[in-house]
Amino acid sequence: MRETLAETVVDWYHDNRRDLPWRRDGFTAWGTLVSEFMLQQTPVSRVIPRLEEWLERWPTPADLAAVPPGEAVRAWQSLGYPRRALWLHAAAVAITERHGGVVPDDVTELLALPGIGDYTARAVAVFAYGERHPVVDTNIRRVIARAVDGQAEPGPPSARRDLAAMEALLPTDRRAAAAFNAGMMELGAIVCVARTPRCDVCPLAATCAWRAAGSPSYDGPRKAVQKRYEGSDRQVRGRIMAELRASHIPVTADELETVWPDAAQRDRALAGLLADGLAVEAQGGYALP
Numbered sequence: 001m002r003e004t005l006a007e008t009v010v011d012w013y014h015d016n017r018r019d020l021p022w023r024r025d026g027f028t029a030w031g032t033l034v035s036e037f038m039l040q041q042t043p044v045s046r047v048i049p050r051l052e053e054w055l056e057r058w059p060t061p062a063d064l065a066a067v068p069p070g071e072a073v074r075a076w077q078s079l080g081y082p083r084r085a086l087w088l089h090a091a092a093v094a095i096t097e098r099h100g101g102v103v104p105d106d107v108t109e110l111l112a113l114p115g116i117g118d119y120t121a122r123a124v125a126v127f128a129y130g131e132r133h134p135v136v137d138t139n140i141r142r143v144i145a146r147a148v149d150g151q152a153e154p155g156p157p158s159a160r161r162d163l164a165a166m167e168a169l170l171p172t173d174r175r176a177a178a179a180f181n182a183g184m185m186e187l188g189a190i191v192c193v194a195r196t197p198r199c200d201v202c203p204l205a206a207t208c209a210w211r212a213a214g215s216p217s218y219d220g221p222r223k224a225v226q227k228r229y230e231g232s233d234r235q236v237r238g239r240i241m242a243e244l245r246a247s248h249i250p251v252t253a254d255e256l257e258t259v260w261p262d263a264a265q266r267d268r269a270l271a272g273l274l275a276d277g278l279a280v281e282a283q284g285g286y287a288l289p
Helices: 002-016 029-039 044-057 061-065 069-076 083-098 107-111 118-127 138-147 159-167 174-190 233-246 263-275
Strands: 280-282 285-287
Touching: 002 174, 029 044, 029 083, 029 118, 044 069, 061 083, 069 083, 069 233, 107 118, 118 174, 138 159, 138 174, 233 263, 233 285
Parallel strands: none
Antiparallel strands: 280 285
């Protein structure tokens, strides 16, 4: 099954892959690392323009490392989860200091960088350097759950189990393995999607274990439902961050009062930003780090 599934996915990928910046010839390892940070929980359409701006301004890790971390947070703008900007800046500093400004190709060395976990380390090693490793994201987990395991959705994430499942399908050839990783990810992103899978155009439809079982509903553990954004502390944090990004001088507490009417919630959100290092006290007010 490994050979047949892999060949089918690789052939489909070569014919159907989207034209994305990080898939083009000559795209740098640093660009790949930046794109992977930005793509975490953020749609591709929002990432592309920000990625282009970022790499034009900071084309190397050393360029980013040379500016204060607050500039990375400012440039992050509306991508969400701004702590990723702080981690990316810290990774740039580490790459500059430990690796001579060159993004390492070794998974162990990549994992030692700030903010980089199993997925990002393997994605950079595979997509930037052509190394042979299994890469597993949410999309790949879903394709394996359906096509191989016959389940509507994957179970709870487990790095050991998920990587082993992908390794069992991975071609031995490095180039084919890289294309298979990308193809499985692409298949999950545009065909084998979570809510309304497009089984009529799926290259694995004829051999899919889930379809063969009659497409049964998922009956395993459910993910926790994310809390509503409107009125949440996350929304207040976002409002405060927008105010700090818009100013190149410290924003006073009086000025922040206009951001959100509930003083207790506003203070709680601000305290969280200070604790996370996304804001600092400066000259009688608050600023980006």
